[in-house]
Amino acid sequence: MKFDNYMVLEFPSKSANEGFARSAVACFAAQLDPTMEELGDIRTAVSEAVTNCIVHAYPEEIGTITVRCRILKDQILDIVIKDKGIGIADLEQARRPMFTTGGAERSGMGFTIMETFMTNFSVTSEPGKGTVVHMRRKLQRRK
């Protein structure tokens, strides 16, 4: 895959890093001259994916989260968020709106929001090995 630019971030699954991760990706995306709405969508989707890693992938321990962003041709921002946590046994159930194993503090809308806010979204997971969320967002070329 040809790409113009890329960056990789690695950080422990501490909730203080949620804000860091979404801001870092937004800063990287800034070179594509996105609109405020596009930037908001990207920040939201990254926040959801990273939160999932913190809450679900590593429920009892601190593990490593990797975020890789690439800029592909035609103004496409490609984001991969990866953990080596417990994995998701039933992906179909996990993606269902309002489904959560996170209790009253969670809304069960994470995957729904990632799907709604990004152009492409896919998730692969292997129980005991980890989860990979792959998202793409095509940004409008501004006149």
Added chain:
Amino acid sequence: MRLTSYLQEGRLTIALTGEIDHHCAKKYIDAIEGKIEAYMPNVCLLDFEDVTFMDSSGIAVVINAMRSVTRINGKLHVCGLREQPLKVIRASGIDKIIDIKEGAL
């Protein structure tokens, strides 16, 4: 997390500030529940004017506030939503069950 509130004629206004994510959501949920239980308002208004970002954790904050208010037979309104939080709320569908007032007060 920063939160201010005032009570006026049975109406409790709670203003939230900054970014709402999983990192601070629990604190918001507990603080809002505490205020509602302490003041027992007829109407509770969640003011999002100074919320610059929220993810789905913000939806849980709103839903939990609604639960707390409903428990004391009060009503919940949400106001002042900027574009990004409003989009998250619409994507979740809770705008169908919660009264959202457009713009600021």
